[in-house]
Amino acid sequence: MINETSRTTDALLSAAGYCAEERSGGDETMGVTVLSKADWPAYFSRLGKAVEGRTIKIEVLGDTLGDQxxxxxxxxxxxxxxxxxDALEISVKGMTHVVDRPQKVSVQDDNGKILAIEVVDVGDRHQLMTFA
Known part of the structure; x- marks a missing residue:
């Protein structure tokens, strides 16, 4: 896993409902972790337990289809x-969203509490999952 702070951090935090002022108080516990592809199977198999009892919002952001x-x-x-x-399946009540050939998975957390996950697919579409 690689810790990375970039534009992705701001995008993920913004989507999760946090603004720059809320995290500027010297709290360095929030960050974006880019998962290695080898870690994806285990990470996603544990995800349900990690976000149990919270709701998810799924958005797809891309140049060709706009934001959905x-x-x-x-x-x-x-x-x-x-x-x-080479597919990621995300299941919620009533539907399963499939991301074919994901290229990058970034996780935004705050002291281990998952705030958002961004998955970039081969078509450079960004699947953004935020948790409340």
Whole structure:
């Protein structure tokens, strides 16, 4: 895992409902971690437990389709990364969102509490999942 602070940090925090002023008080515990592809299967298999009882919002951001909200508020049923298919499946009540050939997974957390996850696919579309 790699800790990274960049534009992605601001985008993830903004989407999770945090603004720059809220995190400027010297608190360095928030950051973006870019997961290595080898870590994806285990990470996503544990995700349901890590966000249990919280709601998820799923947005897809891309130049060709614009910004789309797929899920406004739902409970996460589960998430699975299948290396053989090179696909990430995110299941909520009533639907499963599939990200084909993900290229990058970034996780925004605050002291271990997951705030947001960004998955960039091969078409440079950003799947943004925020947790409340």
């Amino acid at each position: 909200i797929l899920v406004r508020s739902a409970s996460l049923i589960g998430a699975t990364y299948e290396p053989k298919e």
